[in-house]
Amino acid sequence: MLACNLVRYGIPVVILDDRPDKTSAGKADGMQPKTIETFKQLRLADSLLRNGVRVYDISFWESTENTPLHRKGRQIHYPDHLVGAADPYILLAHQGIIEEVLIVDIEARGVRVTRNSRFVSCSRSPDRQQLTITYEDLSTKTERAISSEYLVGCDGARSKVRDFIPGAKLEGEITNASWGVLDGVIDTDFPDLWSKVAVRSHSVGSILWIPRERNMTRLYVELSSTEGERVDKAKATPEYVMALAKKAMAPFKLEWKSIGTSLADRVVNQVDKIEWFGNYVVGQRVASHFNDEEMQIFIAGDAGHCHSALAAQGANTSMHDSFNLAWKLNLVCRGLAKKSLLATYEDERRKIAMDLIRFDAEHCSAFEQGEAALAKNFDDNIRFISGVGAEYSRDLLTKVQSDPVTNGALRPGALLVPAKVTRYIDVNPVDIQLDIPMLGQFRIYVLVPDLTSMKRFLDAFCARFKDSKSVLGRVSARAQQSYNEKPRGKAASDDYIQPQRYTTVSHLLTLSLVTKSSKLEFEISDLPDVLQQSRWTLYLDDAYEKPCTDKWVGKLDSDQAAVINVRPDGYVGSLSLWSGKEGDKAADWVEEYYSSFLI
């Protein structure tokens, strides 16, 4: 994810992978609603949506001394009134499918993964500007070195890169709870095979069922509880885990079938039918630092946080670490933002990691306690689990007004909320939160319900974008030069996206107008210059049920406007309301936001 983002932004990267080949099965597999949105923003979601399995509900089963296994309840996983996600489901596809989508995109932009290459060490050059990265080419057993400005370790819980960040250690608890994981095609008369299922068996322990692509099911089988003793790793074989699962699921049948339609079904034993097997010990730990003091060495993903796999958070949180870091690196590498922008990475993502392990500890314990506790745990945390509830605290990038806007759903530090609008230029109905492609640029949405009565506001506000002495004018000119010299990574598919439509005013930002004035009332040529240039991001706020404006900032009067600064990763930076006379003031306010971190 990090490499894919950086390659798109036009930042040269070397991707070292110690493995000889792509991931072929198993591992992380659940994409949460926010992650699905992320892949949609990257225009990479199609094949995942086509090939993945969607889980919309969760059912709870229990057996006790006196009652055989029975369903205790069932609930919608992501209720609309709580989560409000455009894709309210978990999308299951094995990690290799997800990686493949990113790799294909990277390769389409001319960059390849360097495989068989194990990171060894990192040292700083005498001038302290560059890092020297040493890695071992495992195929030739030779050591090689690269000189680089930055190093990011996305190298898992046992991260080697983390060792080179002074004082960075995983801190937290490791429990005795351990789990076995099995992917395979299941033959069963258990009725809820295609829901997510949490089973609590009085005799054995807990099992989590997750439906998978290609007719498979993943079972997480508890090998020991926090109170019990940890199961010896040698004992936790697939056979052992399968036997436990069978015992827990009785009286239902539980067998594994061959994957595909091979006749070998009759001769192969059960264990050989498993596509993937893994086991792990639960711990909740977060690294004390996500970067070094010089802000050149970073860690992302499991290198920064470990926890259980039960709530399908790992890959999601990890990809969003990268998603957060990539655009900041781009702006700093290009000399357009202050280096202090990079410090917001740890501020923001370490906070999420802490939120995550806190939740995960509660979630694991609720799993032990059974249906009522688990259902409550879901209810309490469902926005966070879905990813749409991850919120950043106030920092350089997240500004709260003294007079906050509270009538709508948008908040600084939170994601844009999905809304339907009509694109003015071709009257295509679009999802406004997804319509502008991610090019590493900010988005400024100007919500002006009534164009006629707010003409003066718009004229004054827009004039600032033409002012070469303003911060935006100045940095935009430098951005233009930077992207001329180091253009964004292009793929043939860009011809169908036409990214240049979104950087007409500046490579730093896309300007967008959202209005309730009807298409019949105005022509593009009636608008101020910079909005004419932004013709692909003029939106008619004509949704019948819940207009975007009302949803985002609450109903506005005809002499009111809202301005929203949205970060490249889709988080709201700041938002504010303005009256008709305040066009200049609103422009000042925008300038102030960007001048705090742009150079």
Place this chain on the structure above:
Amino acid sequence: MLACNLVRYGIPVVILDDRPDKTSAGKADGMQPKTIETFKQLRLADSLLRNGVRVYDISFWESTENTPLHRKGRQIHYPDHLVGAADPYILLAHQGIIEEVLIVDIEARGVRVTRNSRFVSCSRSPDRQQLTITYEDLSTKTERAISSEYLVGCDGARSKVRDFIPGAKLEGEITNASWGVLDGVIDTDFPDLWSKVAVRSHSVGSILWIPRERNMTRLYVELSSTEGERVDKAKATPEYVMALAKKAMAPFKLEWKSIGTSLADRVVNQVDKIEWFGNYVVGQRVASHFNDEEMQIFIAGDAGHCHSALAAQGANTSMHDSFNLAWKLNLVCRGLAKKSLLATYEDERRKIAMDLIRFDAEHCSAFEQGEAALAKNFDDNIRFISGVGAEYSRDLLTKVQSDPVTNGALRPGALLVPAKVTRYIDVNPVDIQLDIPMLGQFRIYVLVPDLTSMKRFLDAFCARFKDSKSVLGRVSARAQQSYNEKPRGKAASDDYIQPQRYTTVSHLLTLSLVTKSSKLEFEISDLPDVLQQSRWTLYLDDAYEKPCTDKWVGKLDSDQAAVINVRPDGYVGSLSLWSGKEGDKAADWVEEYYSSFLI
């Protein structure tokens, strides 16, 4: 489209193409709502939807002696209340992109197009069972022969195959109207560049603007009207057509830019910037026959019908010819249906072709007359233009009850109407008209709002499917044998679709239950055997606004059921309502429908 369908159904095909390579630009490019649905049914729509441009509206412009060019009006192309399509737009992507999707699918199933191969002749073997097809290998200039049961000419208006169908000739009118067609990137200040635009210029003639993928626009430029003299082909050069267009669009600027971002823009002249140029003379003609008497030689597409390109009907109608023919050929080739089933191809598709040229003649004439006439022509024909209004007359496959069902939208001979339901097994919300993959099988939808009060009906109705002496039982057994011997063409992507889930009861049909009973009220194990086997096609009719049942057949009482026979191409064959006691009678009625054409 024909080959893609047949390969999927498991029928061996040879595809002869006289061209050396794939289509690289231009030609047919507009997919209508019904065609988009067709590609969705084939699970092939993703890349088209991602890469195509969507046109939702049409605007009308006019100039007269006294008034310069101005907008006369604008309207939504496919208003929901008239068309009700799930995808209410024209999807523009050049013919090569569409062909590529089909070719990739064919190749994924192990079949390749035989290129450089020009059809020469066709003769019948002495036993009159087989055809001998002769073609020229253009790369080696040698003649080759194939022996085949069937020959289908999808070889355009100048079809060679048509010559081998005795008495088959294109009949109809050729007018003097001729048009030039240009694909390119346009530089203009004309404001409606991204709508479909009909321009009527007093001085020059008519122009039709169609937005295209990759920032292009297609212009259809009228070279002469029906009243005038036909423009000499030698005169109708791109330069001539571009000059006409510029004159018609004045005072707006109209220039062509280089495709892509090449700097060559400055030196290349305008004509070299056109990606594709074509011109044609308008005629409305339909072949007198679509097949020979022996029903072994067929024509499809332009070979059977020619007309103007203005309403973007050609490729759409042609693909639906093939879509109609393929599943019939499959059933007859497998010996499961009577040969007379093939006669319904001409009955159904020649009727549509006649409807089409009648509409096209009116459409061309309305184009001449200007905005009011054209807007009216659109209004009157919009369902037909979209493709969802194409209806088949009563024949072997389309049965009308003596007591027709008229409270809902479904009619024998018309398409299923889109509706949202929830799949029982995994509570995924789905579009019911698309959810069952197209495997060449019929679909039988049983709509039972109240499972409890209709238990007796369902038991009796479902029992018939287990009866080996019934028509369906008998033919299903033969179908099983046939598909064992000649399985459907498989692609790796099928692993993600799991087609075998839909042929559990029979390879001839997929049985489906639609109920308003809630998920909490019943388990799959409560249902009759054949519905338990059909677990992937049990639907909860829980749409908040307009339930599927109400939409399809009107509100039903709790002691009522509806049964709908849907053909493999998605057209309703027959439908009927039943009371709780009539399970056996409903089964008889189903048997009767299938026994009229199955062997």
